[in-house]
Amino acid sequence: MELLLAALFCTSIAGLSATKPTVNCSSTFPSTKLSPNYNETIAHAIHSMTVEGLKLFNSKATEINFVPTVNQDVFSYQPILEHAPRDGFGNDFHTRTMNVVDKILSTLGNSKDGLGPHWSAIERVAHIFHMQDLWERIKATEWPKVQQTPPSDEVCTCLSSVDFNGIKDAVGWVANHYKTGTPITLLNRPIPKLTDATAWSVWKNRLLHYYTPEAMRDAATYLYCVSKFW
Ligand SMILES: *[C@@H]1O[C@H](CO)[C@@H](O)[C@H](O)[C@H]1NC(C)=O
Numbered sequence: 001m002e003l004l005l006a007a008l009f010c011t012s013i014a015g016l017s018a019t020k021p022t023v024n025c026s027s028t029f030p031s032t033k034l035s036p037n038y039n040e041t042i043a044h045a046i047h048s049m050t051v052e053g054l055k056l057f058n059s060k061a062t063e064i065n066f067v068p069t070v071n072q073d074v075f076s077y078q079p080i081l082e083h084a085p086r087d088g089f090g091n092d093f094h095t096r097t098m099n100v101v102d103k104i105l106s107t108l109g110n111s112k113d114g115l116g117p118h119w120s121a122i123e124r125v126a127h128i129f130h131m132q133d134l135w136e137r138i139k140a141t142e143w144p145k146v147q148q149t150p151p152s153d154e155v156c157t158c159l160s161s162v163d164f165n166g167i168k169d170a171v172g173w174v175a176n177h178y179k180t181g182t183p184i185t186l187l188n189r190p191i192p193k194l195t196d197a198t199a200w201s202v203w204k205n206r207l208l209h210y211y212t213p214e215a216m217r218d219a220a221t222y223l224y225c226v227s228k229f230w
Pocket residue numbers: 023024026027036037038039165166
């Protein structure tokens with residue numbers, strides 16, 4: 001599928017070339033109204049995506065889903081996975097929430113939960129529930145609009161070609177920065193450790209950065225396009 005997309009893309013837009021062509025879906029298809037920084041809004045929404053998260057949008061999602069994510073083992077030789085993995089939440093406890101907390105605390109210290117070694121337990125909890133919260137918000141607000149007015153096949157080819165449109169590079173940016181810190185946005189701003197209410201007010205503001213209608217529409221449009229391949 002990737003080869004097909006890449007081939008389609010090279011021929012139709014960038015011309016056949018040995019070097020990696022960069023395309024900009026927002027300037028190539030301005031009528032789609034993607035944000036100029038769609039690479040960052042989309043990479044933020046998907047960097048820790050899971051099969052279960054994708055099923056929120058389309059129940060046909062499987063482990064072959066073409067959604068690039070940060071490798072759970074951020075120091076792996078392969079920092080980006082081609083496909084979002086399963087979430088691996090267990091069922092020892094009764095509610096899903098407690099099983100998520102169990103998963104987070106059970107992998108504390110081995111830095112193989114997709115966030116690297118720098119996140120405290122409470123920062124990990126905030127991150128995982130923030131991402132699920134964002135996915136649910138996208139599903140509730142922008143997803144129905146994208147279903148109603150879907151992007152064209154050409155736009156979908158552009159958005160799905162993550163090797164060429166900057167999205168995979170931006171997921172790589174996240175993977176890279178998890179090695180040294182706890183980035184919340186892709187804006188490269190310093191963030192305090194989450195130890196008190198003052199720090200939380202900074203975190204909260206930062207976590208809400210990509211909840212704008214524009215950022216959520218970018219993510220919904222991308223998810224609509226990639227889900228056509230499931
Ligand atoms: C796309 O092009 C616009 C307008 O030139 C620019 O502002 C934006 O940064 C570019 N975005 C990407 C992802 O390359």
